[in-house]
Amino acid sequence: xxxxxxxxxxxxxxxxxxxxxxxxxxxxxxxxxxxxxxxxxxxxxxxxxxxxxxxxxxxxxxxxxxxxxxxxxxxxxxxxxxxxxxxxxxxxxxxxxxxxxxxxxxxxxxxxxxxxxxxxxxx
Numbered sequence: 136x137x138x139x140x141x142x143x144x145x146x147x148x149x150x151x152x153x154x155x156x157x158x159x160x161x162x163x164x165x166x167x168x169x170x171x172x173x174x175x176x177x178x179x180x181x182x183x184x185x186x187x188x189x190x191x192x193x194x195x196x197x198x199x200x201x202x203x204x205x206x207x208x209x210x211x212x213x214x215x216x217x218x219x220x221x222x223x224x225x226x227x228x229x230x231x232x233x234x235x236x237x238x239x240x241x242x243x244x245x246x247x248x249x250x251x252x253x254x255x256x257x258x
Contacts, residue, residue: 171195173238174245177206180221180252184210190246193234200230206251221250 173195179185186209193202199220207218221227222241238247250256 171235173234173242173247175202175234175238175247175249178248178250180224180250180256181254183218183252186210195233195235195238197234198230199228199232199234199237202234202249203230203251212253216253219252219255221252221256223248224250224256 171194172192175191175193177186177189177191186206203218203220206220207214207216212218219227222237223243228237234247241247
């Protein structure tokens with residue numbers, strides 16, 4: 136099998152998993168760098184406001200803390216208001232957890248489902 140066929144097979148595999156690669160600027164050595172993107176589904180729980188857009192595509196190297204801040208900004212919450220995030224209604228990941236790790240372990244149907252709320256709900 137040629138290297139080109141190998142690359143195509145990997146690309147097809149990533150596409151079937153709903154993981155997108157995006158070509159970015161060159162790195163220090165001039166190599167073309169690709170970023171992986173994954174789909175996340177944000178669902179409100181309890182007293183949390185509903186987001187008009189629920190499905191988002193984010194860089195897989197982002198951290199949960201970034202997602203929390205994004206949701207707080209999108210919902211226009213006060214800086215002192217808390218926001219809790221849960222994976223599949225089971226546990227709260229730490230803010231420094233990388234999205235890619237959670238996606239690899241807990242994604243269903245090509246999406247990572249994250250529930251958000253303003254008060255503690257599970258775990």
